[in-house]
Amino acid sequence: MATILVVDDELGIRALLSEILSDEGHTIELAENASQARAARERMRPDLVLLDIWMPDVDGVTLLKEWGGAGLLTMPVIMMSGHGTIDTAVEATKFGATAFLEKPITLQKLLRAVEQALVKTAPPRPAPVAPGLPIYSRPDPGLTGLPSMASHTAGLSSHLAGAGSNGLASEQSFELDRPLREARDAFEKSYFEFHLAKENGSMTRVAEKTGLERTHLYRKLKQLGVDLSRNKRGGGG
Numbered sequence: 001m002a003t004i005l006v007v008d009d010e011l012g013i014r015a016l017l018s019e020i021l022s023d024e025g026h027t028i029e030l031a032e033n034a035s036q037a038r039a040a041r042e043r044m045r046p047d048l049v050l051l052d053i054w055m056p057d058v059d060g061v062t063l064l065k066e067w068g069g070a071g072l073l074t075m076p077v078i079m080m081s082g083h084g085t086i087d088t089a090v091e092a093t094k095f096g097a098t099a100f101l102e103k104p105i106t107l108q109k110l111l112r113a114v115e116q117a118l119v120k121t122a123p124p125r126p127a128p129v130a131p132g133l134p135i136y137s138r139p140d141p142g143l144t145g146l147p148s149m150a151s152h153t154a155g156l157s158s159h160l161a162g163a164g165s166n167g168l169a170s171e172q173s174f175e176l177d178r179p180l181r182e183a184r185d186a187f188e189k190s191y192f193e194f195h196l197a198k199e200n201g202s203m204t205r206v207a208e209k210t211g212l213e214r215t216h217l218y219r220k221l222k223q224l225g226v227d228l229s230r231n232k233r234g235g236g237g
Contacts, residue, residue, distance in 0.1 A: 001025040002047035002118050007037040007063075008080065009055045013103070017050060020110060023204050034058035041067070046075055048117055051097075053081040053088060061092055068096045076117040080105065107204070189224040192217075196226070 004026050006017045011032075018028045029044055031037040034057055041049070053060040060079055067073045079092040082103035089100040098120065099113045176183065192206070199205040207214045221228060 001027065002114075003027045003029065003044055004114070005029045005031060005037065005040050005044065005046040005049045007031045007034075007040075007049065007055075007060070008052040009033060010052075013052070013080075017105075017110070020107060020204065021114070024111065024114075024202055025200055026114075034060075034063045037063060041072065048075055048114065049077045050101075050114075051077050051079055053079055053092070054083060061088070061095065064092060064095050064097060076120065078113050078117055111204075185224060188220075189226055192221055192224065192226055196228070201228070 001024070004021055006014055006021070006028060007030075008014050008017070009032050014030045014032065018030060022028050029040050029046065031040050033055055037049075037051070040046070051060040051064065058066075060081075064073070064077055064079070067077075073096045076098040077096060078099045078101060079089070079097045080101045080103060081088065092100055098117045101109060101113055192210070195206045195209055199209065203214055203217065207217050210217065212220065
């Protein structure tokens with residue numbers, strides 16, 4: 001995950017962006033003006049900067065020019081503004097900004113812009129080693145019979161194999177000889193634990209993936225007794 005510096009003079013904007021990006025697992029540093037932004041950039045060397053254009057002391061475009069002129073623009077910068085124009089966006093891009101977000105910023109646009117900016121600056125991944133480990137076991141082509149139903153009465157084998165960027169795969173066995181509610185709760189708990197692990201603990205992505213509102217998702221996980229602490233990344237939840 002990345003270290004992101006959020007520069008905005010509005011407390012509400014800083015708090016909102018910090019919450020969203022922390023939930024995605026990023027480390028967030030906040031600054032409310034250009035002076036704090038300069039100090040934070042020197043201290044933490046962020047992987048990405050979200051920079052507001054309209055600030056009371058020094059505006060964002062001026063700070064962007066300053067960093068560029070001093071050779072300090074070593075990270076992607078996404079400009080933000082609630083009063084932006086096409087000319088402003090073009091000017092910011094000319095001086096090194098990688099993207100321009102217009103307020104109010106939607107969750108989807110924010111995450112997409114951050115992801116794209118970080119991908120552009122990420123180091124290339126090494127090529128996979130040729131003799132890789134087998135992921136799927138292929139059936140013997142000589143076997144044509146189906147397994148008997150008796151083999152499934154004691155338990156239902158469920159492959160939740162997919163997977164995400166971390167190559168996650170999960171296999172659970174669910175006992176069928178139990179009350180429906182217990183069997184359903186056991187499945188749902190495993191289902192949500194799988195998606196939490198797959199999304200590295202990001203409640204935002206799990207909510208999108210499962211089609212649940214975040215508030216409903218939190219209540220559901222608490223009801224099922226899912227341990228959220230082991231899935232959290234860097235304090236994001």
